[in-house]
Amino acid sequence: MIRRWLQYAVFLGLLLPLAGRAENNCPWLNEATAAGALSGPVTLTVQSTADEGTICLFQGMQTAANSSLQIEIHPVKDVAQAFPVYKARCSSQTTVLRAIGNEAIQCGAGTKSVQAEQVIGRVREKVFLVTISSTLEHHSTMKKEALQEKTRNIAEQVAGALF
């Protein structure tokens, strides 16, 4: 009897991962578009933040490089106070962008080993950060200008979804 219950428990335990697997979608960008930006297939993880925000992380599955596209969305109560805090994340000079969200800036977000570009913007009371990074700096699709353009395009997509 106990052995049978144990068998049932093992069987149910094997099923649990299937039962617990939820849809893992980014509300503002689909995997295909992210894959297009990163020039290859991607995996996606979605997580919530303490301020009721969401982070979507698309990671490129190419073995030759680490590429990623991260989208962060944060609701804010006081835009005038909160937005500058996010803008301070820039690691380089900022460029004001026209026609992305209510307002947006573009800047670098990279380090010595990883180059990255980001757009930080806002749609009404939601701040968004779009960051594309890559270790494949010598590839034409991941040079600085290309990264900047990709980040702007994705930021426009994200802003459009937020409107």
Add this chain to the structure above:
Amino acid sequence: MKTILMRLIFVAAVAVAVFCAFVVSIQAGSDESMERKEYAAKVRAKYNFHFGTDKPFIPGSISVEGDDFIQPGAFPDAKYCAHCHQEAYSQWRQALHSNAFRTPFYRTSVNILINTKGIEFARHCDSCHNPVAVLAGGLTQNSQVDRKFDQDGLTCMTCHSVQSLKSTDGNAGAVMGVPSVMVDEDGKRIPGEVPYNEILKHTDRHSQAVMKGFYRTPEFCAACHKANLPNPLNDYKFLRAFTAFDEWQTSKFSKRNPLTFYSGDFTTCQGCHMKRAPNALPDYGAKNGTLASHRWLAGNTAVPFYYGFDEQLQKTIEFLRSNNYLNVDIFALRKAGSEQMIAPLGSVPFAIEPNNLLEALVVIQNKNIGHSLIPEVRDLYEAWVEFTVKDAQGKDIYHSGFIKPDGMLDERAHSFTNRPVNENGEFVDNHKVWTIHSVAYDNSVQAGRSTLVRYEFRIPADVKGTVTITAKVNYRHFRQSYLNNVFGKDHPDYPVVEIASRTRTLNIGENQPVAPEQNDNPDWMRWNNLGISLLDQVQYADAVYAFNEVIKLRPDYADGYTNISLTTAEWEKYGSARASIQKALQIDPNNARALYYAALLERRAGNTDAELADLQSVVQQYPESRDARRELGISYYRLHHYDEALQQFETLQKIDPDDVTAHYNLSILYKRMGMADKAAEQQALFITKKFDPGAPTYSLDFLRQHPEISNESIPWHMHTDQSHSVTSNGQGAQ
């Protein structure tokens, strides 16, 4: 012998080469169609076929050759086209078509639909705003379509791939071909991009692939500039959303409507919105140094303002102010307590004194627009009359139609807008069109018609010098509350453009006639426009008076008598109506407009032969007249000439697929002729398209709760800041 052998070898080699080329081309074509098949199969596996597996793009009407999904890569990028068409590309990039999807003004409302009902319902909107997304199967949950094409909206190869139109139903009623920029020697379309040098070698074959004669017709524009809200979208019934095409068709510019108040030269949509202009950038499509504009200049100042497309913005403003589209006429003054009008103002002497309570009659004529003011999504756009009375120092005596500090328009302004409401009688804000059940009022001015706006103000008792009155028609794209919905309240002020205006300076004391200004209408037309306005405001006696003034000035003007006739007919004074129409026909016996109204009077009098003859003459002169076809169909029906009646209503349905009278009569006629299936089809269409008798209750609920709007909904309302009290004998305000 050797020579013959060499020749044989040569011929064989050529044959092999040709055969290989043939196989390669077949293979390429097969590769393309195989790619599409594989793509479509992948999409179909996860697509939401909510509206049926045979209707993948409903509630939109778009379809594509092959009747299957098509990969977005099949559409050449606009930058590919830009290699040879730099001017067209440059204009298109700043214009509305390329930005049709990505603008926040569109995304805000379509996102609400997606989040409320589901992305599959957005196929209705995106069939016109982003057809590539729809045809690629992108509008489904968890779509795996790379959406990088979104920023191009209506890209070059969406319009230039349309192979045919599906009547004039609208809602993207077009059949897209597999995009092709070149046909082969046999005229067969080659899918995808072709090397530029190949195109340049065979520009005729390039034109054959990307141009069709019907691209230059209004019916092409109607594919998207005509829209309805079908039952699958709103779970209610068919509702007309907008139709710039039908409005054009009933305007003087179409030459298809005998009933217009004025005549004009034939002008298509493209004639106004794609005028040829010199090209600043190289463009192989230019002819004699000019290119048909791909800016499609119209009223949208918001998109170029948001994107910083300064050239487009400037040209849009110039366009709005050009061409005498509207005429603003401060037509008359009337002193309180007097029935007498001082009119036409500027043409007659008059006197005003301090403390006079005056009524100003301002006539706004939609003079040269080929559709209504405001067309299309008028619940979001804002055109209004700003009326000011100032003293000699420029101080306001009266001001209606001002913009408040928060950017909102004065609620009591005369606005050429409408108010769609839902089943709870609430204003449908944010363009949630799927909730619309009725329209509480609609102050748009149809092409060729006029509207009368009344203002009341008091000249101050201590006024000195002159008084200046100005009436302007202003336009803002979009209304402030919609901009606030899109951006929140912290956004810059969006442009307000003055389209037309008129100012008159009045002396306190005696005023003599003054010379007309350049854009002023002649006096007979001023009276005529007043008459038209009063007719639309159901003020029949005053309308007849105005039309009689026209005849005094132009006794040879047949339309003057016709206008009196149609007014008195509406007033149910049929004797007068008959007398006037006879006078019109004496002046111009073959006048189609007069014959039409004569026919209706003949019908009333039971003179069937005359009725029939008149309508047949009208149809002969204007074969695409909806009204003539409809009435002739009714005439035949009443005579039991069912075959002839059927012919008229079927023709009417070709002109306007949504005509409710056609559906109704065809359902009866088909049934009588034993065509049960067709009868049932027409009956179903009639039921969904006919007016909902419950709809006015939603409108009334809204108007009850909004007195400032309910005033606007009364055609003969007055704009005033004067308080009025009811006299003891109950005569009402004086």
